[in-house]
Amino acid sequence: MERLVKSVIAAMDTLPKKKLMNTLITEGQTSIPDLARSAMMSTPTATKIVGELLEKGVVIEMGKHESGLGRVPMMYGLNPACGYFLGVDPCQDALNFCLVDFAGEVKDLRMGIPFHLENNPECFEKLCQGIKTYIEEKQLNNGNLFKVCVNISGRVKPHTGNSFSTFAFEENLANSFSDRVGVSTHIDNDTRAMTYGEHIKGCAEGVRNALFVNVSYGIGMGIITDGKLYIGKSGFSGEIGHMHYFNNEIICRCGKKGCLETEVSGAALLRIINERLAKGEQSILCKGGSGKDGVLCLDDILTALGKEDMMCIECISQMGDKLGMFLSGMINIFNPDKLIIGGELSNDGGYITQSVRSAIKKYALHLVSDDSIIETSTLKKKAGVIGAAMIARSKLFTSEYL
Numbered sequence: 001m002e003r004l005v006k007s008v009i010a011a012m013d014t015l016p017k018k019k020l021m022n023t024l025i026t027e028g029q030t031s032i033p034d035l036a037r038s039a040m041m042s043t044p045t046a047t048k049i050v051g052e053l054l055e056k057g058v059v060i061e062m063g064k065h066e067s068g069l070g071r072v073p074m075m076y077g078l079n080p081a082c083g084y085f086l087g088v089d090p091c092q093d094a095l096n097f098c099l100v101d102f103a104g105e106v107k108d109l110r111m112g113i114p115f116h117l118e119n120n121p122e123c124f125e126k127l128c129q130g131i132k133t134y135i136e137e138k139q140l141n142n143g144n145l146f147k148v149c150v151n152i153s154g155r156v157k158p159h160t161g162n163s164f165s166t167f168a169f170e171e172n173l174a175n176s177f178s179d180r181v182g183v184s185t186h187i188d189n190d191t192r193a194m195t196y197g198e199h200i201k202g203c204a205e206g207v208r209n210a211l212f213v214n215v216s217y218g219i220g221m222g223i224i225t226d227g228k229l230y231i232g233k234s235g236f237s238g239e240i241g242h243m244h245y246f247n248n249e250i251i252c253r254c255g256k257k258g259c260l261e262t263e264v265s266g267a268a269l270l271r272i273i274n275e276r277l278a279k280g281e282q283s284i285l286c287k288g289g290s291g292k293d294g295v296l297c298l299d300d301i302l303t304a305l306g307k308e309d310m311m312c313i314e315c316i317s318q319m320g321d322k323l324g325m326f327l328s329g330m331i332n333i334f335n336p337d338k339l340i341i342g343g344e345l346s347n348d349g350g351y352i353t354q355s356v357r358s359a360i361k362k363y364a365l366h367l368v369s370d371d372s373i374i375e376t377s378t379l380k381k382k383a384g385v386i387g388a389a390m391i392a393r394s395k396l397f398t399s400e401y402l
Helices: 002-011 015-027 032-039 043-056 121-137 173-181 190-201 266-278 298-306 310-334 351-363 380-394
Strands: 059-064 074-078 084-090 094-101 106-114 145-152 185-189 210-215 219-225 228-230 338-342 373-376
Touching: 015 032, 015 043, 015 074, 032 043, 032 074, 043 059, 084 121, 084 190, 084 380, 094 121, 094 380, 106 380, 121 145, 121 173, 145 173, 145 190, 145 380, 173 185, 185 190, 185 380, 190 210, 190 219, 190 228, 190 338, 190 380, 210 310, 219 310, 266 298, 266 310, 298 310, 310 338, 310 351, 338 351, 351 373
Parallel strands: 084 145, 145 185, 210 338, 338 373
Antiparallel strands: 059 074, 084 094, 094 106, 210 219, 219 228
8 A cells, every 4th residue: 555655656757747637536437538627738738647557556447438429438537545635623512533535425423522722732732632543553654644634713824834823822833733743744724624625525516606605603705706715815705703793892802902803703692692591591501501510602502492492593594694794894895605513503493594684685786696596504513524634635636625
């Protein structure tokens, strides 16, 4: 296996080979004429490169495709046995792993490993050890793991490997992960990874223009334009949570007042519900939460929503209305094919999505909003970790998100 992995890297010694491999990563199995067109090279060149990759065992024949038109072409695809890519998604209260093979198929998905995310060196070391343990358990430490991608909340420069929010005490977070884990590691923003997951394996698959809204403890947006993930100049695109939107005196975690996140986020929802409980309003949550010392957490709210708790329904519906009002402007700007509501609070039974739809119908230009499908994430909690694994794979031979 290790020799095969090394041969993959060695085989990519020219730009045309890398372009052809990236085309196979993007399009899956295809014929040589189609491969040549997509990679913008001549058919003889594509035929020669495919032949070399067949000899190396990187590409395999997938059988002939019956098109009904003329000669039946042979289809070629990536050899799934060449190696693996690992996605890591450290969430507030859990750690998730996704392993995909060289062809992009999910081979292992491990969700909900107990983990508490804290922004300190001890937590960083614990996370690194958790990744190493997974690699050892899956026997991926013998050279068959190409790359790891770790999702990081907050501001991330994926091209340089720097984080400016979570674990910012590490000079270069990607390099620190690589050194400790022993495998080349890429870092990316968690919302962008969720967006990519939906784009490759979820409800935005094949969609040219889409907006993904991650409503968790914070709130962020992922943007797909013309079939590509948009990251901005430095990788900071989609920070909608820190746009000034409310004339309130609530200080956001970024240090400013009136940010969208101060009234539209999981943290805001917890604050609002605790304030109403303190005033004596009745709710299932009056008995306390499942967190340390009885503190409420988002899972408690989701459980209460599942039991049709009226106070929780009212709070989250009001929040959804505010979010929909804001997103009306985004729809007027981007005119997307789809607007996807994801993140922890999207598992609320549809209350947020329903409120967002109503608000957009009320506030957005009808001619624009009528073109946009609004729906809830299909990958749900799996979006981020699947997206991370697919980002790791897309970064094999290019800096682009394929």
